Amino acid sequence: xxxxxxxxxxxxxLAPAELAEVLDLAERxxxxxxxxxxxxxxxxxxxxxxxxxxxxxxxxxxxGHPISLRADEVGLDEREPAPDAARALSxxxxxxxxxxxxxxxxxxxxxxxxxxxxxxxxxxxxxAQALADLLTLRQQWGSLAGxxxxxxxxxxxxxxxxVLGAALAxxxxxxxxxxxxxxxxxxxxxxxALGGRVAVTTRPDEAVEGADAVATDVWASMGQEAExxxxxxxxxxxxxDAALMARAAPGATFxxxxxxxxxxxxxxxxxxxxxSVVWQQAENRMHAMRGLLLFLxxxxxxxxx
Numbered sequence: 001x002x003x004x005x006x007x008x009x010x011x012x013x014l015a016p017a018e019l020a021e022v023l024d025l026a027e028r029x030x031x032x033x034x035x036x037x038x039x040x041x042x043x044x045x046x047x048x049x050x051x052x053x054x055x056x057x058x059x060x061x062x063x064g065h066p067i068s069l070r071a072d073e074v075g076l077d078e079r080e081p082a083p084d085a086a087r088a089l090s091x092x093x094x095x096x097x098x099x100x101x102x103x104x105x106x107x108x109x110x111x112x113x114x115x116x117x118x119x120x121x122x123x124x125x126x127x128a129q130a131l132a133d134l135l136t137l138r139q140q141w142g143s144l145a146g147x148x149x150x151x152x153x154x155x156x157x158x159x160x161x162x163v164l165g166a167a168l169a170x171x172x173x174x175x176x177x178x179x180x181x182x183x184x185x186x187x188x189x190x191x192x193a194l195g196g197r198v199a200v201t202t203r204p205d206e207a208v209e210g211a212d213a214v215a216t217d218v219w220a221s222m223g224q225e226a227e228x229x230x231x232x233x234x235x236x237x238x239x240x241d242a243a244l245m246a247r248a249a250p251g252a253t254f255x256x257x258x259x260x261x262x263x264x265x266x267x268x269x270x271x272x273x274x275x276s277v278v279w280q281q282a283e284n285r286m287h288a289m290r291g292l293l294l295f296l297x298x299x300x301x302x303x304x305x
Contacts, residue, residue, distance in 0.1 A: 150174045150208045
């Protein structure tokens with residue numbers, strides 16, 4: 001194909017209009033089988049429930065054949081250099097998705113690949129989750145611009161991508177974290193460059209006050225298990241419970257990328273309560289990925305290879 005290969009390593013690899021197009025395509029009821037007769041390689045250095053199922057089914061719904069590969073089957077930068085693996089997989093597949101520990105590994109793969117490389121999670125960002133979050137909120141609200149989201153907890157990879165995606169969509173974000181766990185300056189600068197409105201605080205009540213949605217994630221992600229006890233102490237008072245949700249706007253939506261630790265970052269009566277849309281959000285991982293693949297292979301972001 002004549003068009004340049006489009007990679008999706010960060011949510012802001014999309015322009016605002018392109019993000020809106022992806023979300024529109026995610027809800028297309030009759031998607032064309034743009035991947036018919038083609039494969040998509042999915043490399044998982046980290047185990048996955050939602051990401052693997054969502055991405056495999058999105059590929060199937062577009063007529064393609066997903067092939068999921070465990071870390072021990074590929075051995076990125078151990079059995080062979082990650083760029084070499086990307087070059088080989090490019091010869092078989094229309095796209096490569098990878099869920100990795102180190103974002104730099106994704107960048108090395110993208111630099112070598114002849115087909116789109118998709119970030120299915122890295123230590124720096126989780127743009128596929130941000131697409132699903134924004135799709136879910138748009139379904140709840142009808143439109144995104146001018147709304148406000150509060151993030152409570154660790155300013156991790158999921159938070160970072162949501163902040164940047166919100167900036168693209170015209171959504172204000174307030175981020176509440178304990179000292180030492182704040183959003184990095186580079187992300188704040190990037191959000192500002194995109195026209196985003198981001199406020200940071202160490203007070204969950206301040207972040208949540210009047211918010212249209214409240215989001216959180218686990219306090220210790222995969223790879224941080226040894227820090228779990230210390231993190232629980234650091235994040236004391238940052239759990240999302242009914243009292244905190246009551247400070248948000250009436251009918252505010254609760255988001256969590258899952259899995260949830262009931263009694264830690266979120267109370268059971270919140271994650272399982274009427275304001276929670278976590279299962280819709282989980283399903284939207286599939287629809288959002290289908291929209292992204294349609295954008296890359298049938299829309300204005302058509303990939304090469």
